[in-house]
Amino acid sequence: MEPMEVSVTDEEYMMTKAKSFLETDCYRCRSWLLTAKSMFPNNFGIHFECYEIEKNLRCVQRAARCFSCLLEDFPNEAILWKEIENFTPILCMDTSCLSEEQTFFREMFSALPLSIQQKLLSVCAERSEDTMEHCRLVLLLLNRFPQSSTELALKLMDTMITAEKHNQCPNVINCYRKILVCDLGPLLVSTNTLNQKNLYKMLTKTTEFYITYAMGGHSIIQNLPDTENYIKTPWDDLFASCERIGKKLSWELRSVLSQSDKRKAWKKVSSFAKKFVIASNNSELSKQLVFCGMILFVRHVFDYNKSLQIENGSEYLLVKAIKGPKVQINKPPLKQAVLSIATKLNESLIGITDDSSEVLDHFKMAFNYWELLTNKEPMCTDYWKLSAQIKVDTFIGQFLNDIEFYQGKYKNLFKAVPVHDSIRKSLSLVTLYYCTQEFKKCTEHIFEVIDQIKSISLYGSVSTEIANPPEEREMYYIQIAKLPVLQYCVKIMVQILYNQLSNYPSTSDILIGHLLVLSQMVWPEGKAIAEDMYNHISKLPLFTYPQFSTYITNIDIIEQFMAMFMENDKCVLNIFPCVASLLSPRISTRGAGKEVKDEFRSGLRRQVRLCSEPVDETMLLFFKNERESLMKTATLMQKSLTF
């Protein structure tokens, strides 16, 4: 027993001695520690204490040296492994938010010999019970030691996919998928670990992840630290990842993903399809085409959706072009008219109410890809398979609706109208009911639009596209702004009234008056309407429209009335209530005195003063006051069509 006790005292004496110099002279302390360690090479306590002293002195190099000696000489000490468990998680943390001690551990780990680093990482990864931690440790291992086993990497890929399923992640934007796609993916692809089947698996997972992230408007990925819980450039990352995987699959077409000129990319894709895929019916080539094509397609839809939303908060809506006014509206066709040319985009069919060409360009490009992918075998089958897997349809709803609109499948679109009340909803219904020739409902919704129009903050500008669309135009993107929307509603009303006027000339006074009012909103194109109305009026013995003074502010129309009054021989213009009361019961201007004429003149003169009034205010007032008569006309018109 005695010598044992003595030796313990020796050790204690030396350690006490060493520690007594810790504050005053750390090198003297270290000299003692070195001596103690060399005197008692088998005493774990002394060696571990030396390590702790270096750790507390924050001396990275010395601590690392002590630590690797400990690991070499005492590999089975529980205390040592406890320490290892303390600091391995730190290796996975973000460097920017480490405490001083954590930073020290990180630096010490880097100062360890590489073989020890590798051994530590793999042992800790194996021991780790937390999936995320396990995966981060393996990632660290793979990153630091690319030569370490590929089996480990493949196993990790499976672990991540299982973890995603196992943890019942509500969608693909979860931490496991992010790590699989963003961290493990590039590593696995670069090291030639994946066979073709796994490459396709990774490609699908990657595409699904990025597309869902970008199209779904996701920002934060749950359960990840702040610095890595978002993706800054999902599209660029998607293109880069797919190009990387495409390279491993020896895809010739992969370069289109990094092609900055979208038109050139499209040319390449379409010629690839024509030259190889359609001709050969080769499934590998088709897969290649469908992957690249689909990614570019969705990207164009993304751009399209973005271009529909203008920066100032306003947006575009695809609506039917309103021709006319001299368009004879026939009874509604029994079957839906579908545009026969739908497979090839006819650009002149679509217009836009202002100068922005982006929307049209994006629609055209997206349409091209859509048509290529869904209309021909073998791509068609592959596309639908992939699209179902990645659930692409959930992200391209707007585009699909607009395609149906383009194809004239209006009836299908009623269910796609936004659920919540909004000007967009009302305007969609206006154009859809117009297309399906349900004019009563159409007019009802025009009033809904009018009711909401005040809430639009954007004023916009009147558009010749709406006032007088080119002959071949079938539809255009209307900017949801006060003036264009109002103009559009006016245009439909004009067509309804005009049609009614030509069918039932007997109820003409009010129709003529209303048409004159409405024509002001589409001036100067409205001039033709006005002239037609003058013509109608000239054929009437008496024209009664007491609302004239309220709604007519257009100087041309007022002048014309003055002229008509001056040269009037047949028609009496009963347009000023005050003047009307002076008229004799037998309606004739010939009997009217000078007084009447003067009154009329001064009435028109008063009217001239109004010509600077904003026409849109007048229109809103008109719609508000004349709602009943307009509705009545629309209902009559509807009936006349049905019977």
Added chain:
Amino acid sequence: MDYNEVKVNLRKFGFPLSTENALNQIQTIINGETSRKQHLNEDLAMDLISEFIFCETNEEGKSTKPMSRIRYLELLVMICEYFNKTKIKPDNDNCCGDTALNAIFMTLFPQFGAPPQRTNMLVSLVSLAISTYSNLILQSAGVQMQQLGCSSKYSSQLADGLVKKFFTFISTNSSSLHLLPQNAPLFTANLMTSLSELYFNTKTTDSNITIKEPPRIVLETIVRWINSDPCLCFTAHYTDLQRALPSGAIPMAATLPFLGLFRWCFFAPLCVKNSNDLELYSELHCALIESVMQGWKVYSEQNPRVSRPYTLSVHSVIPQQLKDLIEETIKLNDPVSMHAVEIVVERLTQSIHAAIISDTIFGNKQDLVNQLESLPKNEVLKALIKRIQV
């Protein structure tokens, strides 16, 4: 070849062409095939060197005025460039340089037979080489120092010259100093050995015992060097000098810097008053025992066939002067002095223990015990003596 013809030809050129041509000429003479007239060749080389390179003699072999400072500088740069541009053999390590260049260096800066100003030239050249990372010059210098002995007059003059003309003018943070152990480890190790002999070495001149301390920059630099590589101090031991020498030359035994540097640590507590410097000696001591214990262990694990070096020798580890100094200090009998003695004994014990542990101590067990027993008694010392005797 007619020797005179060589000289006459060289005289046709002025500086710098004459020097450049002379260097090339010397290279062919020294590294040319050995002929029967070897000694004549060497004479020619010496002549060429003093006339065309260092311009110490004129055509008639008589001494000339010293060269201008500009010329001096130009000459240094030229020699530096000459060493730098020479092709390094692919199997060259960074220890002993290029054999051919070593031979030229030895001829340019011989131990004997050169005028004293050439020593200054050597100091300037080595200083320039350190600053410009001209490693081949440094490696040649390292070989030469070892060949002539690190405590020889030649090496001491070089070391002393470097301290006075280089170290004192350079900052501690100079990266050329930090990188020296990597670029020229043999030179660094031998320089440390030479430096270690310059200080705390009692020289009884005129019966006055003077103990010189190293300048702080030297101390700091050495500590940094040893800490940067625990094997550095062993470099001279494991360098195969034979490869670096011209054929026929016999390599000299290596001396390691341990003994001298440990002596610094033993003397310092008794002689040095500046507490900042004392801290540095504590660090130096720690670095040294770590190097003794770790350095050789690390190196011998990788190179098992190299013989064991000696870091300490029983007979010189406690010099008489140290014993005397300890005795004198004890006589003062004040706490400060006693504390200093305690540190000295502590360091002695620790360093001897380190040498024992690494099995690099030279001498007889009983002699060591006798030496230790002459020191003032102390717990650790007792434990050590017990351990030695077991």
